[in-house]
Amino acid sequence: MKCGETVDTGRRQALKTTGSVGVLGLLSLLGLLPVSALAALDRTAFEAKTLEEALDALGALIIKESPLLTLTAPDVAENGALVPVTIESSLINIEEIAILVDKNPTMLVSHLALPKGTEGFLTTRIRMAQTSRVIALLKADGKFYRAVKEVKVSLGGC
Amino acid sequence: MSAPTKIRASLTGESVEVRLLMQHEMENGRRKDAAGNLIPAWFITEFKVRHLGQVVLEGQFGTSVSKNPYLVFRFRGGSKGDMLSVTWMDNRGDSRVDEAVIS
Numbered sequence: 001m002k003c004g005e006t007v008d009t010g011r012r013q014a015l016k017t018t019g020s021v022g023v024l025g026l027l028s029l030l031g032l033l034p035v036s037a038l039a040a041l042d043r044t045a046f047e048a049k050t051l052e053e054a055l056d057a058l059g060a061l062i063i064k065e066s067p068l069l070t071l072t073a074p075d076v077a078e079n080g081a082l083v084p085v086t087i088e089s090s091l092i093n094i095e096e097i098a099i100l101v102d103k104n105p106t107m108l109v110s111h112l113a114l115p116k117g118t119e120g121f122l123t124t125r126i127r128m129a130q131t132s133r134v135i136a137l138l139k140a141d142g143k144f145y146r147a148v149k150e151v152k153v154s155l156g157g158c
Numbered sequence: 159m160s161a162p163t164k165i166r167a168s169l170t171g172e173s174v175e176v177r178l179l180m181q182h183e184m185e186n187g188r189r190k191d192a193a194g195n196l197i198p199a200w201f202i203t204e205f206k207v208r209h210l211g212q213v214v215l216e217g218q219f220g221t222s223v224s225k226n227p228y229l230v231f232r233f234r235g236g237s238k239g240d241m242l243s244v245t246w247m248d249n250r251g252d253s254r255v256d257e258a259v260i261s
Binding site: 043046081082083101104105106107108109110111112113114115117118119121122123124125126127128157 | 173186188203212213214215216217218219220221222223224225227228229230231232233234235
C-alpha cells in the first residue's frame with residue numbers, strides 16, 4: 001500500500017453523482033436517502049488541510065479539556081489500517097462527537113450527531129497513516145471538549 | 159452490489175448496546191493498484207441508525223475510517239423485540255438499509 005498525494009476524487013465523484021440539489025432534496029423527501037442533521041451534506045470539515053481548519057469547520061472555536069471525557073486508543077498500533085478507538089463521556093446533553101487524526105491527509109475521520117437518549121459512548125476503528133495525535137472532540141450543551149492521545153503507528157494504513 | 163450491514167443490538171440494564179459492521183471497501187483514493195494506477199475513492203459518506211423510526215445515531219464518514227466501518231454505541235429507551243434500521247450512503251450514490259431486532 002503506497003500513499004500518494006491527496007486526490008480529491010471523492011468530492012468530485014460525489015458532486016457528479018449527486019447532481020442537482022433539487023433531485024437530492026426530492027429523493028430525501030421520499031425517504032430514499034439518508035439526510036444528515038449535521039448540516040445536510042456539508043462536508044467542508046472533511047476537506048480541511050489543517051487541524052485548525054477542520055476544527056473551525058466543526059464550529060469548535062473554544063475547546064476545553066474535561067476529566068469527564070476519555071479517549072482510549074492503543075499506545076502502539078501495529079497496523080495503521082485498523083486502530084481501535086473508544087470515546088466515553090459522562091457530560092450531560094452530548095450533541096456531537098468527532099474523531100480527528102492530525103497527521104492523516106484527511107484529518108477528520110468521522111463526525112456523529114447524538115440525539116437525546118444516546119449515551120456518551122462510542123467505539124470505532126480508524127485509519128492512521130503515521131504516528132500521530134488522535135483527537136476526540138465532543139460537543140455537550142453547546143460547548144466543545146477534547147481528549148487527545150498520541151498513538152505510535154508501526155505500519156501506516158492509508 | 160453491497161453486502162448487508164451486520165447489526166447486533168442487545169438490551170443490558172436500561173440501555174441498548176448496538177454493534178454495527180457496515181460492509182464496505184472504504185477506498186480512500188490514495189492507494190494504487192498493481193499497475194500503479196490510483197484506485198478512485200469509494201467510501202460511505204453518511205449513515206443513520208433508527209430505533210422505531212427515531213434516529214438514535216447518525217453521522218458522516220471521511221476516508222480515514224477503516225474498511226468495513228465498525229461502530230459500537232448505546233442508547234436508552236429501547237426494548238427487546240424493537241426494530242432497528244441502519245441506512246448508509248456512499249460517494250457513488252449507492253445506499254442500503256438493513257434491519258435487526260433488539261435481543
